[in-house]
Amino acid sequence: MNTPDRLHALDAARGFALLLGIVLHATMSFFMFVPAQDVSQSTTLAVTFYVIHLFRMSLFYLIAGFFAHLVFHRHGLRTFVRDRAKRILVPMTAGWVILAPPTIAAVAWGLSRSFPDGPPEGTAAVASQGFPLIHLWFLYYLCLFYVLALGLRAGFVTFIDRSGALRTRIDAVVGAGLVSYLSPFILAAPTFTILYLDLAWPVWFGIPTPDAGFMPKLPALVAFGTAFALGWVLHRQAALPGLLERQWLANLVFAVGLTVVCLAIVGPVPNLTTATVIEGGAMMRLVYTACYTLAIWYWIFGLIGAALRFCADENALRRYLADASYWLYLAHTPIVFGLQVLLMSVPLHWTVKFPLIVAITLAVLLVSYHYLVRPTFAGEILNGRKYPRRRPLVDSRASGRQDGSRRSLATHGPGALPGADCLRVDAALAPVALLTDVTKRYGKTTALDGVSLAVQPGELLALLGPNGAGKTTAIGLWLGTIEPDDGLASVMGGSPLDVNSRLGVGVMLQEVNLAPELHAREHIELTASYYRNPLTVEETIALTGIESFASKRYGKLSTGQKRQVQFATAVCGRPHLLFLDEPTVGLDVEARKTMWQNIRRLLNEGCSIVLTTHYLEEVEALADRVAVIAKGRLIAEGSVAEMRSLVTRKQISCTCAIEIDDIKGWSDVIEVTREDDFVHITAFNAEGVVRRLLAADQTLSHLEVRQASLADVFTELTREVA
């Protein structure tokens, strides 16, 4: 029974039942006085209410029972309880606090407008008694059913049927009963008995809505409980759905027929003063109750059958509406009731007002759902997941398919190095971090422009570029602190915005002040608590060599020591992927060596590292691969050896009398500039150029030769690109 298409169908039916609730409540002012008595009364809408009300909640509870059984048996008790607490208990409690005041206020406002001189005679019985659960009673009863189901099941499994043999036999009996034509009669029997015996039953309104008071009401408990219980066992019945699907039309025809009989007996509009009386005496009451309770089951079977028949395929719009229906139903009452009260005296026909109320309500709620619920924590609570606003941040490309990452990596800027595509890619391994065609803008500045970049398992990727090139933006995208305007970012195969994706990620950022009053070991203990399988505090301290100041307050440490503590917190969670942003700035030689050792050890153990630094020797010592970003674009990418060919050029500075135009003509000289007395020369073969300089000018002084800094090279590269 739990194939995906059937789940789609049932989810659609569940959403349908909830959305019908909005229509149901919107009809109320057109034939009764709660929440308001409209000037335009409608028999059509009264019948609409009658029909929807007849089956709606039973349908809902049947599907709820089905999904409860599914979640319980797939994921176990703990997940079930956690999931239900989050998706039922939290919305119920929070929903009540938020919705009860405006809902009750709208009803009170409507009543006071409808009856300025107090409510009419005989309506006291309709007024609610006890705690106003409002329409959220359906969640309260759902919780009751969960508790009952789990309690009964636990008792049954522990005391009666340890082996499961009895359950198999019960399944067989239930299965046989359900597929027989008798099933609606068997299922209707408990509710029939309860309602028929209850002489105070307001017959037109069917199963009395238990929205007042926490004390469970017997009719609701029995009627909806039967539906829930059937849903629970339905999950174990393989044959029934097929049958329902085949018989959907026949069941619906029966349902309509029985409903017509009921309406003929009780009348199309409720009589609120004689709500419990049926003309024709006890016999007619018997017929009515039987038809009504049978109709419930024929409607349910017919509608579920129709859903299986027509809504089994996956459909994006239906999926969206099914997801949205929970929010829509939860939040609709104040809006629907408020609109009914507002419009009650407006001299328009109900055929105008009723669609208007439904349309405005749906529009407001859908917009609020799309922008305030779906992409936020509220959506996570109601739908069980958060949908990102723009587009899914992880798609098949980001989930580790090598072909995707290769293709994206081939899109380099025109300044790309030869051999830049010779990536060390092991086909069995998935990239641990990916940027795919990512663009990020800040106002008019484009910080990253269509950058694609992958970090392979176990490699150290050095991210280089001048200040403001976009390195920090790239890292921020991977860390989830910024979202791309376009393209996809992923870490550990998931969205960086998802905290679970970051469970494998360690971070050391630039310019971070940890809490100054905490000791280094306390910082490690705190950070380690975020991770699944962290190192112990002592292991981390020993590993990173910070024993001598581990028990000092962070605020009292030197700059270099602070960086070492930050490094320790970055590695304490045994990350698979480590981001190191300028890690060795401010470190003394000894500390830098220790950190290099640690970085090498992490690489040997399979950790992937993304390193940004301005120290070329650090890149040469540690990196497997280098990516150069400038002006928001990836302009070069390759191995260290390939990068080294770029930085063989050197800077020569001196004071001398030689004209710079002469020097420009020399071989190996790339560029010459003059600044006051100083001449700055960029050249490939620095030794040869220096020899020639010394020969050409005996008075030459202040000679200095240095390797061109990476920043120089990259600035130059960007200039070439531009």
Place this chain on the structure above:
Amino acid sequence: MNTTHPVTATTSAANLAREREPLPISRILRAYLKEAKFETIGALRTTGFAIPFIVVPLAIYLLFGVVINGNAGSNSEYGPGIADYLFSGFSVIAVVMPGIFSGVILATERDGNLLKLKRSLPQPAGATIVAKVLMSMGVAAIAVTLVVIAALIAAKITISFAQVAIIWAVLIVGTIPFCAMGLLIGTLSSGSAAPAYGNLVFLPMMWLSGLFIPLPDSLERWVVIWPAFHLNQLALGLAGVKQFSFIPPAIAGAVLVGVTVLIGGLAIRRLARVG
């Protein structure tokens, strides 16, 4: 330097998916508790935070509530009950201060990019805020307990021990709306400006809520705009101190819940956006 634990395992797509499994709820709870624990330890070690907020309420209560007005009961129009009102008023101050000034810590952390770092780490959602609220409640609990002890020993309060206990408990929980205000200040201002903004809110509220000084009529009708007034009313109302319950505790409670939801919501929203 020697450890037997490999830091990481080989990374395949299946391993990656396994690594993304959520942590068990017990571990997440533990992370929240650790965050709260170290937040509190940090705050208590920050002399500029803990000392003034723990000692100052006690000191001003002893000075104004006990020494200067200790015998106010005999000549006050309110009778001996005035001692109870002074007690609850100064106790409110004891919880308002750590609440509002928790924003200073938040602002400093924002300046130091600490929140950005925490957002990049797998820190459970909202742990920073939860920790700040619990820390404020902890500091408030210490401060208000000291005032309670002083009142029981030195002041001529007429309410029962049980009523004092109710006021004590209500006030500690009542730190939350002020913490929400503090967090909003912390998200809007820099670390150096936050104390000034905090005082801009705290000082007028302390004087104009009618907690311990009689206000002129023109100001008295405006006490209802200050959350501190409502917290005082909630505590007194729930403790059954009828003489000084001017509004129903349900209304006072509703106002405080409203303040928490509205201001706290704004703070959380801003924090989620700007970090």
